Amino acid sequence: MTTAGAATDTTDVVVIGGGLEGCATAWALSQAGITDVTVVERHTVGSGGSGKSSGVVRCHYGVSSLAAMAGRSLDLFENAAEVLGEDIGFHQTGYVVGVGPENVDALHASMADQRAVGVRTEDIDHAEVQKLWPVADLEPFGAFAWEERGGHGDAYRTAQGFLTAARRGGVRLRQGTTVAEIVVRAGRATGVRLTDGSVLAAGAVVLAAGPWSVPLLAAHGVELPITVHREQIVLIDPGQELGPVPVFSDLVSLQYIRPESGGELLFGNSDLAELEPADPDHYSNRATEQFIELTIDKVGTRLPGLADPSIASTYAGCYDVTPDFNPVISLAPVDDLVVAAGFSGHGFKISPAVGALVADLVLSGDSSVPTIPARDFRLSRFAEGDLLHSPHPYVGAGQMR
Numbered sequence: 001m002t003t004a005g006a007a008t009d010t011t012d013v014v015v016i017g018g019g020l021e022g023c024a025t026a027w028a029l030s031q032a033g034i035t036d037v038t039v040v041e042r043h044t045v046g047s048g049g050s051g052k053s054s055g056v057v058r059c060h061y062g063v064s065s066l067a068a069m070a071g072r073s074l075d076l077f078e079n080a081a082e083v084l085g086e087d088i089g090f091h092q093t094g095y096v097v098g099v100g101p102e103n104v105d106a107l108h109a110s111m112a113d114q115r116a117v118g119v120r121t122e123d124i125d126h127a128e129v130q131k132l133w134p135v136a137d138l139e140p141f142g143a144f145a146w147e148e149r150g151g152h153g154d155a156y157r158t159a160q161g162f163l164t165a166a167r168r169g170g171v172r173l174r175q176g177t178t179v180a181e182i183v184v185r186a187g188r189a190t191g192v193r194l195t196d197g198s199v200l201a202a203g204a205v206v207l208a209a210g211p212w213s214v215p216l217l218a219a220h221g222v223e224l225p226i227t228v229h230r231e232q233i234v235l236i237d238p239g240q241e242l243g244p245v246p247v248f249s250d251l252v253s254l255q256y257i258r259p260e261s262g263g264e265l266l267f268g269n270s271d272l273a274e275l276e277p278a279d280p281d282h283y284s285n286r287a288t289e290q291f292i293e294l295t296i297d298k299v300g301t302r303l304p305g306l307a308d309p310s311i312a313s314t315y316a317g318c319y320d321v322t323p324d325f326n327p328v329i330s331l332a333p334v335d336d337l338v339v340a341a342g343f344s345g346h347g348f349k350i351s352p353a354v355g356a357l358v359a360d361l362v363l364s365g366d367s368s369v370p371t372i373p374a375r376d377f378r379l380s381r382f383a384e385g386d387l388l389h390s391p392h393p394y395v396g397a398g399q400m401r
Contacts, residue, residue, distance in 0.1 A: 008198040011172070012036035013362060014191060016179050016216070017209035018043075019050040020155055020347055021340045023162035024355025025206055026171045027084075032359050035170035038200060039163065040192065042178040042212075046159035048280070049210050052317025053155035053348045054233055054268050056247055056258060058095045059119040059147060062110045062390025063326065066346065068117040068371035069353035074149055076352040077158075085168070086161035088153060093259060094246035095150025096129055101142035102395045103251065109392040111145055117371045121147050132246055135238075135305030140252045152247055152258045155348040162355070182207070182216055188335035204336045204362050211280045211320040213341040222333055225382050226342050229319045230278035232287040234295040236265040239308030248302075251397045255298045264312050267295050270397065272325070272345075280318045287314035319345045324387035329357050329377040331365060338362055339379060 012034055015022045018041025026039050041047075057077060059070040080088045099107045111121045124146035126138050167173060178195045182205055191201040207213050211228045218224075242265075247258040254271035269291070287295070292311060299309070322328060322342035327350075329340050338361045340354060347354070353372065360368045367374040376388055 008200065009038070010201045011038040012202065013038070013204045013206060014200055014202040015039045015206045015208060016192060017041065017207070017212070018045040018159070018163065018173065018175065019048050019208065019210060020046070020053075020159045020162070020351040021343070021354050021358070022206070022208035023159045023166065024351045025208060025340065025358040027162040027166040028355035028359035029362065030166045030169035030171050032363060034359070034363070037166070037171045038202075039171065039173045040177050040179055040194075040200070041173070041175050044175050045163050045173070046156040049318055049320065050159045050347070051156045052315065054256075054258070054266055055152045055155050055348055056095070056256060057090065057153055057349045058097070058150045058247070058249070059114060060095070060097050060110070060121065060145060060249070062106075062113065062392045063376070063388060064113050064117050065372050065376045066326070066350065067114045067119050068369070069350040069357075071117060071119045072356070072369070073350050073352040077153060078149070080158075080161060084161045084165040086157070086164055088158040088161045090153040091151045091261065092149060093151040093244060094132070095147040095249065096124065096132060096144055096246050097249040097251060098129070098138070098141040098144045099251045099394060100140060103397070104142040106392040106394055107143050107145060110390065113392070119147070120149055121145050133248055133303075135242070135303045136248070137302060137304050150247060153348065158348065158351065179216065181219055182334075182337065184220055184334055189337040204338070206338045206340065206358055206362065207332075208340040208358070210341055211318065213339065217332070217339070220334055224328065224339065224341060224379065225323055227275055227321045228278050228280050229272070229275040229321050230283050230316050231319050231345065232269070232291045232314065232316045234267045234287055234292060234314045235260065235312040236267055236295070236299060237310045237312045238263070238265055238306050239310065240306065250302055251394055253298050253302055254397060255302065257299065257303070265299075267299055269294065269298075272321075275321060278318055283316065283318065285316050287316060319343075323382055324389060326388040327354070327377055328379050329354060329361070329374070330379040331361055332379065
């Protein structure tokens, strides 16, 4: 139990964290009529992991609730200018995923489950993919799936768009403001204490601070099992004009490649079998020489038709990874406290649905969408040993659900 001092301000809901999920939550609450909301961000909106997202938009998940969340989120991405009043930088290039022969059955089973929750996914053959990616070697693949509505976006602009729309509805933002602790009285969260010693009292607290959520919960004896993983990204100058290529998720050599608006290609490694632990406040923002060599090997193998590719630049961000590589969107063991963290690299593409689910948890304690059961994302699943996994796992690509 924490003893609260005199409150300097009050709010119905305080959201800790001005990243994608916090901003999406604030907007969803405002849409539900809860406008007395304050977002507290230690730096600036989108300055943490959200600003480093590779921005892939897909609905290809073996976990049905995640597929449903991604599908519902697509509706907002496609209509953001109208719904949010902001251009969030979404490019609907399409998304293709390819698997080896050993994963063909799993691919088709997963696609069937995706269709059952409204995702538009379809089979596409080698010849069709070759037209989309003429420089690719597709011989190792056994089958492909195609999402015409997929693509990529700008996570930073999306976070800003959510928050701008929320503020028009009355939500307040306090940037440059760090939360020192969640104030708890008689087993319920009653607000937050800031590092300057002041207290912001609230009827409910939403903790959406990525890896920085861990110590805030640990102070109240609540374990949030997150590993911070440094995710390296390489931008490639293809040396030629490729035209409008779609996002390509290669589950044979475990990589994803997507176009940038300036003609470059963004490469990410899909092999997360071994994580690279990092301090989210102090980590290298550049790819290592070893990772660049890995990039050259993987991209060179998959895209041998590139004329004269070269490394344009690199950067890195951090994933907050849970033991099952799926997020925690959950009521906490402390009353009036909701946690949204551990997104494991999925946060951007499902962020609109995350905000809606968190708003549901704040308002009623449960999900209002039958295809997105709150139970799937409960924090207690780790202690219970009931992890959230796809019923159709891909051999050799377990982190791609």
